Amino acid sequence: MNISYNGQALTLSQPQSLLEVIEAQGAKAPFAVALNGLFVPRSTLAEQRLQEGDSIELLSPIQGG
């Protein structure tokens, strides 16, 4: 299964949840997640099953004006 993770192509050997992929990628708190442009609350990351072509964005705090 081919997906996108923060703009990088990623191939999954088996179906996984959003939480499993994030943990496998070594994400460090604090962060928030969007799937295909829609916010996914932290409490539901484990329930979200990924599909072919999904796009994950994992964002963390940065400087802002």
Place this chain on the structure above:
Amino acid sequence: MMHSDTPLTIYGEQFNSRLLIGSALYPSPEIMQHSLVASQAQIVTVSLRRQNSVSAGGDFWQLIKDTGLRVLPNTAGCHSVKEVVTLAQMCREVFATDWIKLELIGDEYNLQPDPIALLEATEILIKQGFKVLPYCTDDLVVCQRLADLGCEVLMPWGAPIGTGKGLLNPYNLKTIRERLPDHTLIVDAGLGLPSHAVQALELGYDAVLLNSAIAGAGCPVTMASAFNHAVIAGRAAYVAQAMPEKEVAAPSTPTMGMPFWHQN
């Protein structure tokens, strides 16, 4: 006797400082920290970016938390209602605040806010419980519509972001102040000098929000202190009520008892 003043109010929270400061573009994290302290600001703006980008992550967030300042997340860089709503929701979860500095860019050249999409996004976010601080142009009707939607705070620009040009249209800003007397008004973006902040406060604006003017100065820490003094001076001048402007000269020294009165 000094005239008493009221604190800055943002969605029911009160602040003594009338300077909101950004956390970006400083030469180093240490200079950012010292600048925040020197500014005496109580509110700092932050954002979200991909975790694999250069500096996004927990280290920066810990620096900000250590300052103890109130955090105002922004949606900088968004160009659509969908993007801005998603980013606002992500900010709320990460920063644990329902405040959002709503930035929705309509033009890449001058980073001008898209007033139409801004209204649409504001309506959606307010319904979702956000306390929206919209970055908007100095258009009176757009500000009125934002107020109608429930924004208690409006943030018209002084000039395009990062230009340092100051208040390009004081007439428009003054008109917004006069027409929305009960709203908290903050000039956001475009300031370059402390005198620009003084001017905004003298017009009756409740505060200014800036970043580049401090971070881009030769000595950001000193400039942060200068802006702190500027907002204090500008606000005091507004509260004190300036003298009426006149078209002809009027002597300040008494003319009664003047010796040698026009003897020539």
